[in-house]
Structures are given as structure tokens and as C-alpha cells.
Amino acid sequence: MSKTLIRGAKVLGGDPQDVLIDGGVVEAVGQDLSAEGAEVVEAGGKVLLPGLVDLHTHLREPGREDSETVLTGTRAAASGGYTNVFAMANTFPVADTAGVVEQVWRLGQESGYCDVQPIGAVTVGLEGAKLAELGAMHESAAGVTVFSDDGKCVHDAVIMRRALEYVKAFGGVVAQHAQEPRLTEGAQMNEGVVSAELGLGGWPAVAEESIIARDVLLAEHVGSRVHICHLSTAGSVEIVRWAKSRGIDVTAEVTPHHLLLTDELVRSYNPVYKVNPPLRTERDVMALREALADGTIDIVATDHAPHPHEDKDCEWAAAAMGMVGLETALSVVQATMVDTGLLDWAGVADRMSVKPAKIGQATGHGRPVSAGEPANLTLVDTEYRGPVDPAGFASRSRNTPYEGRELPGRVTHTWLRGKATLVDGKLT
DSSP, X not given: OOXXXXXXXXXXXXXXXXXXXXXXXXXXXESSOOOTTEEEEEOTTOEEEEOEEEEEEOOOTTTOTTTOOHHHHHHHHHHTTEEEEEEOSOSSSOSOSHHHHHHHHHHHHHHOSSEEEEOBOSBGGGOSSSBOOHHHHHHSTTOOOEEOOTTXXXXXXXXXXXXXXXXXXXXXXXXXOOOOGGGGTTOOEESSHHHHHHTOOEEOHHHHHHHHXXXXXXXXXXTOOEEEOSOOOHHHHHHHHHXXXXXXXXXXXXXXXXXXXXXXXXXXXXXGGOOSSOOOOHHHHHHHHHHHHHTSSOEEOOOBOXXXXXXXXXXXXXXXXXXXXXXXXXXXXXXXXXXXXXXXXXXXXXXIIIHHHHHHTOTTSSOOSSTTSBOOEEXXXXXXXXXXXXXXXXSSOOOOTTBTXXXXXXXXXXXXXXXXXXXXXXXX
């Protein structure tokens, strides 16, 4: 593996420095480093971050390769600056056995664009009735540490308690899709003024908040870890803040789209805005941004949810829920958090690399940009401004809510253990 010298990069947004990569690790960081024998990347004041880590990605393989594959999904991840993604379990077949999670893990290894850590299902078939093979998935080659029925809620309190008790034995975490199913039957969008005016079934905030309240109390009771997926309401923020004040071991994530978009967009009836949990109000968006800034919400996770054209290009009621997000996440975070002064680039690195790696126990990721550390890195042109063009996505799907919207920032380079996976905005 050849040497690479990244010249003049703003490490975590600080003063320009040179970063020398050799043999898959960062060899040196400093001023005027020698370029002898190295390929030189002129960073020109671009921001250098540790490679991004996504704790919530849907890669769809096995079973829905028409939407995405591990290969296309990891190419999309590298394009967005990610070096590690956690693949959700709602595949066909469900990733509820050691065999399926090992298959996903090996496909990730073969792709070469991004490390893939499978997430195991909490219950068999995501049916919420019987615990899946949690121990076997953890002991497999994939070494699963995160378990989730995402797409569905573990709604039975006894099952949730047993899962929390089980994963405690090996330091795992249950990631909950907080949605009380009885409260969201027939729901099409956020319950509020807009849903009333449009006549669409409302999805109340309390459906999310009630499950979060229950689960943080269960986690406290058994002394285990719980992670809240795609938190979306101001009320949920307050519950998590309260739980953390009590010392409960809870972490939470927010998606880029919940940091930017509101339910007002549903007035267009464009199914690209249909997502689970639904887009909420401006008040919720502001609360989520403030909570991410103050650390109540720990991380940003994409909930990258690819769908084929026919599943989105239809009437609202029939459309699938979800949005792609890997290739636009960092730009949305820059727009909503950095350009607004709520976070600096060190804070972005913390929320999009360091903490998600810690929660998911992603070895070698989320590490400091310093000598001796693995060279999992992302270089960002923060001065760039341009419209989103899904035609250029590496993902197999195009269901983005940002088509034509001007967003700041562009990932120009991504390195996975010193190997360039993206160079000048082009996949290698």
C-alpha cells in the first residue's frame, strides 16, 4: 500500500496540517511533512474528519436486491464519507440467525468500500413473539453487538425486558424502533394541524414517547443498555434528557431528515416525504437540533431506506416509507448544525463518528486523527454549494427528499484503512 500525504487539511476544522498515511495507519500529523514516496492530495483547506459511522442503515440484502445490495449500499456509504455502517435486520430472510448475519458481514468484507456490521433481530422474524438467537449471533464471525427489530417495535414489555437482560451478559445493546402499534394503526403522517387539514390518518407523538418512557425504565430496572432509533419529537427529547439525568444507560439518534424537513412538505402529497417516523413540526425540528447540540441526542444516523421507483412513484397511501440518506447526510448536518452555529466540526466528528462507533463497538472506527491510529478518514469540501442530483447517486435507489435542493458541503475523499475508496468525488 502506497503512502499518501494529505496536505493542508483542517483536521476537525482546525488549523491546516499535513497528514501522512502509510500502511493503513496515520503515520504523522504536522506541518510541512515530507512527501517523499507519497501520493499527494492537496486538501486546500478542506476539513478532515475521522471516517463516518452510521448506526442505522438498510442494505436490503438478502431479499430486496431491487432496492439495494451490500455492494451498492457500501459504495453509497463511501460516497457520503462513511467507513463503517451497521446493517439493519429487516431483510428477507430476516437477520435473526448466525447464518444470515454472517452472510451480510462477509458481503461487506468482499465489497471493500466500507466495513459492514450486521444488526441482529431481537425477535424471530421480527414478529415480536420469541427472542431470536442473540447469543449465537454475538458469537458468530459477525460478532453482533446491536440488536433491533427496526421497522417494527418490540411492543411486548416482557420480550423487551428479556432482550435487555440477555444482551447485558455480553455488553450488547437493544436499539428500539419506538412506535406503539395500536396508536399508529392507519397512520399516514404526523398527527397535527396538517394531517387534520389533509384528512390523512395522524401519527401521534405519544406513540413514540410512550415506548421510550417504558424502555428507559426497563433499562434502569435490569441495568442494561437501550438505544433509541430515529427519535423525532420534542417530547421524546425531554424523556431521554430525564432518563440521562437519572443515570439510565440510554443513547439516542436523530436522522438528518428530521433535522431539516417538516410535515408541511406533506401538503404536496409527494410520497418521497413519507417516512417512519413521520416528518414532524418545526417545533420538533428545533428541539431535535438543540438536543443534538447539547448531547441529549448522542448521534446522527441516516436510516438510509432505499426503495425501487415503483414503491415510491404511486399514490401517497400505497407508497413505501423511507428515504435514502447516506450520500446527503453530512451536507444536511452542515446545513442544520454547522452553518447555524450549533456545532463545530469537532462536534460533527463526535456525533457522526466517535459516538456511533462507541455505541456499536466498531473497532478501529471513530478514532482520533493522530499518529498510530487506523487511517479511516473523510475529506470534506465545506465551501461547496450545489443542488442534489440523485442521478449521480451510487445507491441503487433514488428516493431522496432533497432532489434539486441546494445543500452545502461535498465529500471529496474517503479512506478505509489507508485505501482510497473515493477520490475527487469519484469511487475507486
